[in-house]
Every structure is written in C-alpha cells, then in structure tokens.
Amino acid sequence: MKMFRITLDNEFEADTYTAILEDAQIPHILVSHYSSAYDGLFQMTMGWGHIEISEEYIEKAEELIKNFKESL
Numbered sequence: 001m002k003m004f005r006i007t008l009d010n011e012f013e014a015d016t017y018t019a020i021l022e023d024a025q026i027p028h029i030l031v032s033h034y035s036s037a038y039d040g041l042f043q044m045t046m047g048w049g050h051i052e053i054s055e056e057y058i059e060k061a062e063e064l065i066k067n068f069k070e071s072l
Contacts, residue, residue: 002055008048017051020064026057
C-alpha cells in the first residue's frame, strides 16, 4: 500500500490536521521527528513531522486541508 505524506511545520498543524482527518474518518498516522535523546535535533533538520495517509484517501484529505487553509 502506498502512503502519502502531509508535511507539518509545528504542533498546531499536527493537532488541527489530525482533528480534521479524524472528523472525516480518514485513517492516518501522525509521525513526529522529535527525539528526546537528541533534544529535537531531527526536528530542526527534518521538520516537525508528517502525517501518513493511505493513497486511497489522498484527494479527500488534500481537499479538507485546502479548505481549512482557505478559511483562515
């Protein structure tokens, strides 16, 4: 199964996008690049994290997130 990634810039985006996907019942996985052993080093180089979504939900997820961004 192919997975699609939505890149996250911060914890606010992670919480918001996760809530949007949960409300739409879109299965997803939230991945943070934080590691306490390295005191956040990976977040500085790789970004805050990402959300992984199955290929079959890409269009719906992108549409929901696009609508959220436009509403701001």
